[in-house]
Amino acid sequence: MIFRIELRRSIAPWAGLAVLAVALAFLFLLSGPWWKVPAPWTAHATTAALWVRFLLQFLWPIVVGAGAIQGMRDARSGMVELLGTTSRPGWQRAARLAGAVGGLSALGFLLVFAVGAAEVLAHGGFFSVGFVPVLLVGTLGVVAGSWLGLAVGRLLPHPLTAPGLAVVSLVVTILCWMALEPGLQPLLPVRAGVLAPALAEPRGMMVTTAGSLDLGQSVWFLGLAATGFLLLAANSVRTRLLSLVPMAAGVAIALPLLPATQADVLTIDTTAAEKVCDGPICVSKLHADRLAALAAPGREALALLAKLPGAPTRVEERTGPTPFDRAPPRAADVVYLDFQLNNGLLTADAATLRLAIVSGAGVPTCTRPSAADLPDQGARMITAAYFTGELKRLPEYGGGWLRDKFSTVERLWTTFRALPPDVQLARVAATRQALLTCQGDPLTKLVSP
Template structure:
């Protein structure tokens, strides 16, 4: 323990942990990034906090690897390598203490960032569960593995350019891997090899977590990488160095087939936060359980309004799956889905707004990704909501208020639709529902032919 404490004081270990802590907190608090915004604010859920921390490993992992390389060059750069080789103590004993010090304090820096995030979640009244453990655990293992690989490379290649070159190469590899797994970036096609880096794409919702197959594969891979890093650090012969490569090769061979085959398999609904809480036909997630009482009354009223439609929906459920940047929302003829993650206005909406949200689009979402705000789609769903409520009002969703104020089509189209005979109005609402179910056809033209001309 005495030697271990000495390594803690005289090695780069404290500075490595401090660098990870300061860089991460600088990103989170000094930049107004997507981690402060819907659909996945980092203060909303402890698992979301962990996912954002994994995202930041794009920049943090190169720091851990580079710091390890700096420390790994110490003996050779100070002329101590030959002297230490003559001592009776096996090299693995010295390697264990050095690797333990650097790995432990690097991991501590990573954990302290999460501890700050946990405080933010508690301070903002977010949802707390133990679902973050696999996400944080894999991140910790990756940080330790990266620092140990850096130590090994620094010991084997004690050149002044080794540490900066290794850090830059790690950064480039991390960025390329991130662009492969982040659906919002789409600069590279997905490949399983991208999951050999620890960084994840931006979280696509506050009710999601990493899939079990990804956690398992990355645990095996980073364990193999850490083992190889340590064995190379402790190796004293060429044969030992060659044998030291076996764990990382075995880890890759096991992990790659286990990894998800597409980006759709990277994230999955959180079994705790997304757990259903129901009041009859009205269901919300456990994370938004306080919305159940507010939604129950308006939700039942809205279902009663929709009941006159053929094949009318009979349930209201919160959308708990990962948010897609490129695909339209999920739909089901028997279920009205509400998205509290993306449409955070719903969390503070009054009864009238909640009722409008349920009956918009005759109980169906649009056929474009929610952030697109296509004119025909949103106009038609607004008019459908007004048909049931008798009042044309902004939809309580992304860009809803802006669209209500700035679209020149909605008011004239609503006036034309309202002037139609009741049976024609009903038939067109039924037709709109079919268009939104199949996503075939123009929604606004279905309600008011020629409205866009």
């Protein structure tokens, strides 16, 4: 009965509604990175959960601020002394209030994911249990933030406490997020960055949180939640000081467990990335429906490449997160296709898939994504044309690179075709080696005098 009363008379329903409304406004009214390659949030349930965790950099301050507003209730109503004379232990009242506010804040967070899960189902996405730890740890972080806000509001019942705490939480959360986001200039180390519940953008559809991160954050958020609850229930200076012990213990235990580098925060989702093969042609379980379309052109492309010394013998989908600041990984015996970054391949026909495999003589670009240059792309176009007999723009990033320089590549292709067949083969082999090592100008190796 008392719990139901707290649900009605507290800020709890509004806190949960604010979390839900703000998150859905971000997801559906902004065309943010959650809609885009290489990690659209409708492709995989775990990816949806990671994007909801990303949004906690804005949602967590709302939760903390709402808790602070509710924590000031007794002081605003002038009932502190009256409640202190009652025989009922303070922790019982605190438990009902914390349960209502923290529970509905967590429910709002879970409903955001429920919407994401519905979007995954509607778009024919992939489900695996990888989203469970991502979601549970995030929920624990929401509850801990709510209880921390309740405690601070009770201890500092000033009109500026709630907005001030929300702003401080926002600044701290963004600083923590910056420590996890590649390409930024962080002010905090990674281990400090993961003390907030928000995560960086997922850089692929087949990643999930590392076990060390889940374990360390769980310990930390449990300690923070325990301190928040004990401070909410404490009635003396001594008990308030003792209430800080769980938080101190939590951070002391968690820090050695938490990942120390950005690369260790997320790991490959082994369920989604599991190989599904047809002979030498393999894709991930996430994209198993593409295996039938890839099998025939993949074998044809391997047969074309077989004339090269040390030719590749397999075609595989690359399952790791997509690096945006460096060239993709490569191997001499495997041709990697990146369906995450180059999502046009998910609907490509056999000719386009074959072209993607033989481009660069089976080797990917040596430039970072979105930074194509003429020597790299030109060399990979010409080597692809050597095997197919026709010069085409490569099916990468929508095929839009170097439109204004395609005439230059055509002229170089004409020069290359005038060479004797044995010279052409030798130069394609040398270009392949240059692309494997990312040393030298691959275009010069093709068309140098």
